[in-house]
Amino acid sequence: MTLTVDQLSESGLLARIFPRLNAGSSTLLGPGDDCAIIAAPDGRTVISIDTQVQDKDFRLIWPNGYATTGFDVGWKAAAQNLSDINAMGAYGTAMVVSLTLPGTTPVCWVEALADGLSAAIVALGAQECSVAGGDLSGGSELVVTVAVTGSLQGREPVLRSGAQPGDQLAVCGNLGVAAAGWALQESLLAPEKYSPSLQEAADLFNRPRPPLEAGPAAANAGATSMMDISDGLLRDSGRLAAASGTRLDLDGVVLQKYAQKLTECAQALAADPLKWVLTGGEDHGLLSTFPPSAALPAGFIRIGSVLSEDANQPAVTLGGRNFRSAVDGAVGWDHFAV
Amino acid sequence: MTLTVDQLSESGLLARIFPRLNAGSSTLLGPGDDCAIIAAPDGRTVISIDTQVQDKDFRLIWPNGYATTGFDVGWKAAAQNLSDINAMGAYGTAMVVSLTLPGTTPVCWVEALADGLSAAIVALGAQECSVAGGDLSGGSELVVTVAVTGSLQGREPVLRSGAQPGDQLAVCGNLGVAAAGWALQESLLAPEKYSPSLQEAADLFNRPRPPLEAGPAAANAGATSMMDISDGLLRDSGRLAAASGTRLDLDGVVLQKYAQKLTECAQALAADPLKWVLTGGEDHGLLSTFPPSAALPAGFIRIGSVLSEDANQPAVTLGGRNFRSAVDGAVGWDHFAV
Structure with missing residues (x-):
């Protein structure tokens, strides 16, 4: 039997996610409190938000037979959000992640999503960045939203x-x-x-x-x-x-x-x-x-x-x-x- | 005929939302670019994210006959996010909002959601805060995610x-x-x-x-x-x-x-x-x-x-x-x- 998210409590699922997140030096306070706290050394925070919806932004199974992995969705969530920060001339500092999950979602799929987020952050060179917090909800389809923050390091933004x-x-x-x-x-x-x-x-x-x-x-x-x-x-x-x-x-x-x-x-x-x-x-x-x-x-x-x-x-x-x-x-x- | 979101382009829907958003003094760059830019005067940004899902967090029609308005959902999104900022001992500075909308969602419902966000921000006393950016997606059920930022104004956070x-x-x-x-x-x-x-x-x-x-x-x-x-x-x-x-x-x-x-x-x-x-x-x-x-x-x-x-x-x-x-x-x- 595949373990699914409806078989775990919210805290039980979070306990499986947290160890899979990378640590970023811009996060002054990470997950676990009402908010996270992110460094904003030049007194400004660049911010964006982006969502992926099942069957709109990705198919769980594609016509060619490919099954989208949690790792893919996590990687893409990190990549497309960090790209918005990049487009301002800024570096990514942190992400907060909201997952809306059907109860039948395999826990291993969610764990792979956390792995994909962390892997993309590191592989794409945003090492100061990490997942600083998040929210879990139940729903009838998968929706993955990431809000990302960044630092301009004193530069003017490029609009x-x-x-x-x-x-x-x-x-x-x-x-x-x-x-x-x-x-x-x-x-x-x-x-x-x-x-x-x-x-x-x-x-x-x-x-x-x-x-x-x-x-x-x-x-x-x-x-x-x-x-x-x-x-x-x-x-x-x-x-x-x-x-x-x-x-x-x-x-x-x-x-x-x-x-x-x-x-x-x-x-x-x-x-x-x-x-x-x-x-x-x-x-x-x-x-x-x-x-x-x-x-x-x-x-x-x-x-x-x-x-x-x-x-x-x-x-x-x-x-x-x-x-x-x-x-x-x-x-x-x-x-x-x- | 009620105008629904699938009858508008993304930019057409945004053009109806933007004028309904209040202006907050902490937003240095508002909607329209790849990212927004928010003031972080003490060099830190407090951040949280929270999601409401249709039929989980609210019913469109309740057993007693009450129909949840877009205004209600927008108000609650602002209120519950600003509450997380409050709980750190901080003031709200900005929100970024992701809306996942079925194509059949009435445009007036989405406009009311924007009104509810703005009204709650002002009525609850978070005047420096405003909606600084967002994302629109299609989906089979309504999902409203808000990430909120805040300022500690030099104070230590209360954990x-x-x-x-x-x-x-x-x-x-x-x-x-x-x-x-x-x-x-x-x-x-x-x-x-x-x-x-x-x-x-x-x-x-x-x-x-x-x-x-x-x-x-x-x-x-x-x-x-x-x-x-x-x-x-x-x-x-x-x-x-x-x-x-x-x-x-x-x-x-x-x-x-x-x-x-x-x-x-x-x-x-x-x-x-x-x-x-x-x-x-x-x-x-x-x-x-x-x-x-x-x-x-x-x-x-x-x-x-x-x-x-x-x-x-x-x-x-x-x-x-x-x-x-x-x-x-x-x-x-x-x-x-x-």
């Missing part, structure tokens, strides 16, 4: 709104890889038959690897605007353009190089890899702008330019053309729209 | 673990009122027939009023330990006793006075009001200990004493007796235990 016409547009991290991984798991192609490059795409969808050093490095290099690419390059570019009151023109030649890396996945699924690059979410790379003469920090690649706003032009173009003429109409991820 | 033998045990706020309100809503007694005292209990269950000035006041008055009474006096007393390595003896005569205030509710439901006082959760008052000679701050009432730990005695007694001999075995709220 979405600071792009200037003439700036270089650059990305750091993957484009379209998580989308390819998602498409593989939505397919009937059994994971046992994956080549290394297909396996890598699936792994990066299940356990994304945001470049957590790159946000503070971009801030130090003078980035004028920055955001996390979580909902796809086109959609997020549109948001950055709108926040900054500018237009953005993407370089199709450079983006094709990202698409070429996805050739094997695309052939396996008869899909268009450029569409993954342009519209695929959940890679959690960074989209940033830098002054015209700035040297881009390590890991950033120029993918376009910032232009002046023009009421007669779309906010985002691809090689000067409306991207809707280059790819079909899908423009990223919206939680409610059809 | 659960500091009670000393000889200390006075005191509470501030209601005991058992929310439990009476919950029992009314679980009954078949129609709200239209409520007397003022029944209506007050129901109102305080749906929209609790934690005494937010009392936490910092207790800290300033030298409280040795403190916690929020969210899961019932007996259960939470047991937690404080365990954290402090002490026993607690409750004064049955004083607690009977709290029970007497609930006489009308108890008669209406043929219930034992002392059981509500001892085991009822969600009043969000404070349980605190003070040195023997300390004058209790305004609003605190002595309800017992801190005693030395004794392996042969239960952690919490009522007038020196094992409380299980005084009331039946229910000891508060556990999310998973039967």
